[in-house]
Amino acid sequence: MRPESMKIFDDLRGQNMVVLENAKQSGRKVVGMYCAYCPQELVLAAGAIPVSLCGTRDEPIADAEKVLPRNLCPLIKSSFGFAITGKCPYFYFSDFIVGETTCDGKKKMFELLKQYKPTHIMHLPQGADRPGALSWWKEELLLLKERLEEELGVTISDDNLREAVKLANSEQRAVKELHELNKLDPAPLSGLDLLTATFMKGFNVNKFEGITLVNRLIDEVKEVIERGGSPFRAGTPRILLTGCPVGIGSEKVIRLLEEGGGSVVCFESCSGYKTLAMLTDEDERRDPLEAIAERSLKIPCSCMTPNEGRLELLGRMIREYRVDGVVDLTWQACHTYNIEAELVRGYVRDNFDIPCLHLETDYSNSDLQQLKTRVTAFIELLDKRWT
Amino acid sequence: MGIDVGSITSKAVLMNGSAWQSVLRPTGYSPRQAGREVFDELLDKAGLARADIGYIIATGYGRTTLEFADKAMTEITCHAKGAHHLVPGADMVIDIGGQDSKVIFTDRQGNVADFSMNDKCAAGTGRFLQVMAAAMGADVSELAELARGEEPVQISNMCTVFAESEVISLLAEGVGRGRIIAGIHRSVAKRVTAMAERIGKGELIAFTGGVSKNEGVKEYLARELGREIVVAPESQLAGALGAALLAREKLLNAKVLHEKK
Numbered sequence: 001m002r003p004e005s006m007k008i009f010d011d012l013r014g015q016n017m018v019v020l021e022n023a024k025q026s027g028r029k030v031v032g033m034y035c036a037y038c039p040q041e042l043v044l045a046a047g048a049i050p051v052s053l054c055g056t057r058d059e060p061i062a063d064a065e066k067v068l069p070r071n072l073c074p075l076i077k078s079s080f081g082f083a084i085t086g087k088c089p090y091f092y093f094s095d096f097i098v099g100e101t102t103c104d105g106k107k108k109m110f111e112l113l114k115q116y117k118p119t120h121i122m123h124l125p126q127g128a129d130r131p132g133a134l135s136w137w138k139e140e141l142l143l144l145k146e147r148l149e150e151e152l153g154v155t156i157s158d159d160n161l162r163e164a165v166k167l168a169n170s171e172q173r174a175v176k177e178l179h180e181l182n183k184l185d186p187a188p189l190s191g192l193d194l195l196t197a198t199f200m201k202g203f204n205v206n207k208f209e210g211i212t213l214v215n216r217l218i219d220e221v222k223e224v225i226e227r228g229g230s231p232f233r234a235g236t237p238r239i240l241l242t243g244c245p246v247g248i249g250s251e252k253v254i255r256l257l258e259e260g261g262g263s264v265v266c267f268e269s270c271s272g273y274k275t276l277a278m279l280t281d282e283d284e285r286r287d288p289l290e291a292i293a294e295r296s297l298k299i300p301c302s303c304m305t306p307n308e309g310r311l312e313l314l315g316r317m318i319r320e321y322r323v324d325g326v327v328d329l330t331w332q333a334c335h336t337y338n339i340e341a342e343l344v345r346g347y348v349r350d351n352f353d354i355p356c357l358h359l360e361t362d363y364s365n366s367d368l369q370q371l372k373t374r375v376t377a378f379i380e381l382l383d384k385r386w387t
Numbered sequence: 388m389g390i391d392v393g394s395i396t397s398k399a400v401l402m403n404g405s406a407w408q409s410v411l412r413p414t415g416y417s418p419r420q421a422g423r424e425v426f427d428e429l430l431d432k433a434g435l436a437r438a439d440i441g442y443i444i445a446t447g448y449g450r451t452t453l454e455f456a457d458k459a460m461t462e463i464t465c466h467a468k469g470a471h472h473l474v475p476g477a478d479m480v481i482d483i484g485g486q487d488s489k490v491i492f493t494d495r496q497g498n499v500a501d502f503s504m505n506d507k508c509a510a511g512t513g514r515f516l517q518v519m520a521a522a523m524g525a526d527v528s529e530l531a532e533l534a535r536g537e538e539p540v541q542i543s544n545m546c547t548v549f550a551e552s553e554v555i556s557l558l559a560e561g562v563g564r565g566r567i568i569a570g571i572h573r574s575v576a577k578r579v580t581a582m583a584e585r586i587g588k589g590e591l592i593a594f595t596g597g598v599s600k601n602e603g604v605k606e607y608l609a610r611e612l613g614r615e616i617v618v619a620p621e622s623q624l625a626g627a628l629g630a631a632l633l634a635r636e637k638l639l640n641a642k643v644l645h646e647k648k
Binding site: 355360369370374377380381 | 498504
């Protein structure tokens with residue numbers, strides 16, 4: 001039932017490390033990124049390899065807490081812990097790191113990270129709706145471009161940028177198509193598999209190969225659909241997961257939801273659909289840097305105020321994926337998502353007749369039993385099949 | 388039959404038609420054994436064997452440890468169902484047990500519509516009361532009586548560990564035990580009220596779980612929420628009762644399906 005090519009995705013992390021090491025040895029440059037606001041197009045245009053850096057596992061948090069305060073979100077602590085302990089091969093191989101001023105915790109953490117690797121911090125506007133926001137952000141992209149040119153010893157032309165935009169767009173289209181296969185009821189892919197396949201896109205050394213792999217998975221899932229296959233029985237409650245980003249190692253809520261009898265059909269988070277729903281304008285007559293800036297500024301992140309785009313996107317996904325319930329996940333001490341949870345709750349309640357569950361947790365297993373009770377009770381409330 | 392293995396007590400309820408009987412005993416260190424014991428005890432009491440029981444639902448924190456149960460369901464679903472039976476038409480259920488406190492909103496038919504639950508910390512739970520009682524050399528069952536009519540002292544710390552030190556300091560300052568206990572009751576009520584008001588306001592509120600036996604907490608909950616709180620005599624059994632009701636529903640539905648065929 002599980003698509004064969006999922007096995008390739010399972011092993012991708014290990015394989016990519018070898019490919020990355022080889023690429024490094026042959027003189028390729030590597031740029032590490034943490035966030036969807038970092039325009040990977042610029043890195044691609046510079047002929048370097050953009051990689052996502054590790055930050056979704058619990059293991060290095062204890063080491064991070066020797067430096068960082070404990071009451072910080074696990075994503076920041078994990079990212080920092082991975083970096084300083086040398087346990088993230090992607091960080092290790094990176095020549096240069098790009099950070100952004102998203103939340104306070106991250107922006108200050110990057111100041112500490114500078115001691116370990118050359119780091120450039122992009123300054124985001126506080127919101128996308130002010131008249132100067134786009135020009136500010138474009139200016140920031142220009143600064144990054146100059147810094148990349150200097151650090152990597154290259155020149156980035158507009159044509160390089162246009163080519164990179166096309167490549168990034170085609171990657172986005174492929175992953176979006178995969179994600180949207182789950183609009184089917186019952187969903188052909190489990191939430192865990194969808195996460196695995198989506199998550200790995202950040203770790204692909206060769207974009208073309210990555211896209212080919214996703215397309216292969218799409219074909220295979222389509223065959224599964226033809227045969228009427230799904231890991232879920234008809235009537236399984238369909239759940240939309242929103243909130244803080246989730247990755248491999250921090251998937252405990254998805255696991256609990258699916259073990260408890262639910263089907264996580266889609267992810268609104270920035271590791272999921274949030275950044276897939278928007279392509280960069282490929283119009284040749286336009287300044288490519290501006291087109292890239294325009295696209296990334298539209299990302300509806302909770303660090304922005306206002307952030308109405310998130311609610312609009314949520315509404316669209318609730319309808320298109322025909323979800324039965326919304327789970328809003330906040331990593332402990334993530335103020336922006338934690339506060340926005342109240343808006344999400346109100347929006348879902350007022351516009352859709354479906355329940356919403358807000359969870360606040362971290363990467364550890366210390367609250368697993370409590371979390372399980374909550375998650376299972378939520379599934380019980382959605383699931384009318386059991387009697 | 389419904390079996391509720393809580394962190395402090397284990398309960399079993401057997402339904403026969405609309406009549407029901409129950410047993411209750413401390414959980415101790417082994418939830419598995421406690422669940423087995425209340426089960427056997429209730430069978431004994433009813434003069435029945437396992438084969439006579441149509442369906443068993445286990446609930447509570449030890450729900451997954453009972454291999455003889457047909458199904459495990461969360462205490463949230465079960466308390467909503469049980470409270471509805473005890474307080475018909477209740478749209479809000481406050482369940483404060485040994486290690487959890489929960490606020491459940493229902494559709495007035497015993498089905499969960501929304502809920503909120505304390506995080507992994509013990510603030511606002513039975514455990515909080517137990518620790519405080521111990522700090523004052525009292526048993527948790529005497530608390531309500533000791534605090535009757537006393538003016539509550541302000542307890543600032545929600546955290547059980549810090550609140551315990553606060554209580555010890557208050558005792559050292561010579562503040563009366565009754566006033567401190569009243570303050571503790573109010574502190575639990577405030578904590579639970581904050582949790583409740585995040586998701587809504589109920590009209591008919593049922594209070595269940597072990598802590599519902601505490602008159603003091605009940606009174607402060609009513610004050611904080613500005614509403615009457617109903618505590619049924621069997622409120623501590625609400626979880627096990629709900630589980631038994633759900634088990635009966637399961638059997639009745641199966642029967643209907645069978646007759647349709």
